[in-house]
Amino acid sequence: MASVCVNDALTDDELRCVLSKLDRDKDKEVFSLVCKRWLHLQSTDRKKLAARAGPHLLGRLAFRFTQIVELDFSQSVSRSFYPGVTDSDLTVIADGFKCLRVLNLHNCKGITDTGLASTGRCLSLLQFLDVSYCRKLSDKGLSAVAQGCHDLRTLHLAGCRLITNESLKQLSKCCRGLEALGLQGCTNITDSGLADLVKGCRKIKTLDINKCSNVGDAGVSSVAKACAYSLKTLKLLDCYKVGNESISSLAQFCKNLETLIIGGCRDISDESIMILAHSCRDSLKSLRMDWCLNISDSSLTCILKQCKNLEALDIGCCEEVTDNAFLDLGRGDVLGLKVLKVSNCPRITVKGIGKVLEKCKSLEYIDVRSLPHVTEVRCTEAGLEFPKCCKVNFSGSLTEPDVLLGYSGLP
Amino acid sequence: MTKEMFTLKSSDGFLFVVDEAVVHQSVTLSPMVQDCAGREYPINNVTGKILNLVVEYCKNHVVVDGGDSSSSSSSGDALKKWDDEFITQMDLSTVYDLIMAANYLIIKGLFDLACQRVADEIAACKDHEEIRATLGIVSDYTAEEEAEVLKENEWAFD
Secondary structure: OOOOOHHHHOOHHHHHHHHHOOOOHHHHHHHOOOOHHHHHHHHHHOOEEEEOOOHHHHHHHHHHOOOOOEEEOOOOOOOOOOOOOOHHHHHHHHHHOOOOOEEEOOOOOOOOHHHHHHHHHHOOOOOEEEOOOOOOOOHHHHHHHHHHOOOOOEEEOOOOOOOOHHHHHHHHHHOOOOOEEEOOOOOOOOHHHHHHHHHHOOOOOEEEOOOOOOOOHHHHHHHHHHOOOOOOEEEOOOOOOOOHHHHHHHHHHOOOOOEEEOOOOOOOEHHHHHHHHHHOOOOOOEEEOOOOOEOOHHHHHHHHHHOOOOOEEEOOOOOOOOOHHHHOOOOOOOEOOOEEEOOOOOOOOHHHHHHHHHHEOOOOEEEOOOOOOOOHHHHHHOOOOOOOOOEEEOOOOOOOOHHHHOOOOOO | OOOOEEEEEOOOOOEEEEEHHHHOOOOOOOOHHHHOOOOEEEOOOOOHHHHHHHHHHHHHOOOOOOOOOOOOHHHHHHHHHHHHHHHHOOOHHHHHHHHHHHHHHOOHHHHHHHHHHHHHHHHHOOOHHHHHHHHOOOOOOOHHHHHHHHHHHHHEEO
């Protein structure tokens, strides 16, 4: 037995410093088993927690870890448990973890508006809430959250199909600091909902309305105007009602736009894209416009020549695009593209691809699937050399870097 | 130019004469440079044995005038080696005293070094019982309480 007890010699602050110097989580856990004073120090030091637990154990965790600001209960294929998080769990969480800033309930399919109401009642410091794919949630629960959590900055509601414009109205009234909103697949959202949203929420940086098929030009234009300085990311995948008017509004107002997803917006044509290319030539980093069937070489050349910071481009299924879009690039045109997807563009040949390789020295991934004139054999025959660190997808067997193109698939 | 010398007096009456560069490493003592040249400065909660070690550390960590702040890797390595030997050969009760002294005198490098020594000691133990034995702690847990904490640790992860 040692001669001097460390607990007599050192103060809490000094012991905390010793705790902070333990690298491994295992060591920090063992720290808590030594004695009650060390349990208290370790528990109140902990800021983030993920847990698999029912209400009783959650209550104990809430009692022990009083400084938690981040809780992660997200469910996925690799991490799930039966029966999953329930409304009664949420009540315990809301009562116990008062300082909570971040709550992740991604894919916790069991929770309903009742559980969310306790969140709204108690967690007034909440800034980040992810309830994507919690399919039972409706406006009732979301309104409770909006009314209780005024400091909300990020809200993920993808797959919450019951949500309507009413929730957007509540957010507009109560959560003016909202910066990121995910509404992928919320098909009840319409233009008037978006217009109401941006009456109060004028600081939105990221708006995901992928597959909100009832949204059109009026809604997008009101967002562009209201959040002109803040908007950096806008996702409109398969919003087929969105057309040139939306693009022109973005070009007119949103000079900081970095990521734009308009895949499947078939009505968009060259004129508006050319204006956008010019307006956002410094800011645009990622552009996905697959299935924009009216896009042709004229707008594509504008983008390639003007958007110097463009890193990712998807023009898959843009049938009108030919080699000329690339062959038109001159000596002064340098492209910083890292990701290029030209799948299903039947008029592209190895000539165009060759030019791409010449101009894009930083290429990390190129998708050339379903190109009748571009096969692995033909590329070799033409003497094309792909950069060493570049992955080339000829036949669809590679996993895509979807993260660069901003589309999150369904779980 | 002659260096200014300062006299530090430990709680048990030992005197240590040091120069300005040593004094400046302590945020607590730094202001005395203006007031106390030539007089004895009492440090009431640090004994001579510990103050001796503090002074030894600070003398080794004086930044050479005119040298650049990003010291070459060889002299950085040599200093690290010295620090390791310095702290490792001490017994734990001396390390605790050093932590308290470095905290009071606000000498960050020494404070971190000494805390790291205790942390290393903890990390080297195979379980909480060995930690208790090494650091002289008597557990205040009942068997049930300890089992509950163990269970909570299993269910809460990062």
